[in-house]
Amino acid sequence: MAKNILICDDAAFMRMMIKDILTKNGYNVIGEAENGAKAIEKYNETKPDLVLMDITMPEMDGIQALKKIIAGDPNALVIMCSAMGQQAMVIESIQSGAKDFIVKPFQADRVLEAVKKVVG
Numbered sequence: 001m002a003k004n005i006l007i008c009d010d011a012a013f014m015r016m017m018i019k020d021i022l023t024k025n026g027y028n029v030i031g032e033a034e035n036g037a038k039a040i041e042k043y044n045e046t047k048p049d050l051v052l053m054d055i056t057m058p059e060m061d062g063i064q065a066l067k068k069i070i071a072g073d074p075n076a077l078v079i080m081c082s083a084m085g086q087q088a089m090v091i092e093s094i095q096s097g098a099k100d101f102i103v104k105p106f107q108a109d110r111v112l113e114a115v116k117k118v119v120g
């Protein structure tokens, strides 16, 4: 069965790009969120197999959202999406329970490699 993935990023074009990569490779995008608060809401609503979480988002950033999701579901699988120069935040995310990270600008191969490694 196709794995259900939740995409969280404040940039609509970024969500569209990731969705395109995933759906072309047999994954199901079960939801999208444009900030951390929505990410938590959508996570609880859709119970996805995997979350792709942008770090920099308005209202609530991806690290706070990650921490809250993990607090509610310690088995949550989350991959962080970072920009160049966010090493400290990537480390904090991994220490907070994120399984992997990908760095923008995204290459489809790297996105798929991370997704496959974490969720199959």
Ligand SMILES: [Mg+2]
Pocket: 009, 010, 011, 054, 055, 056, 057
């Ligand atoms: Mg962002």
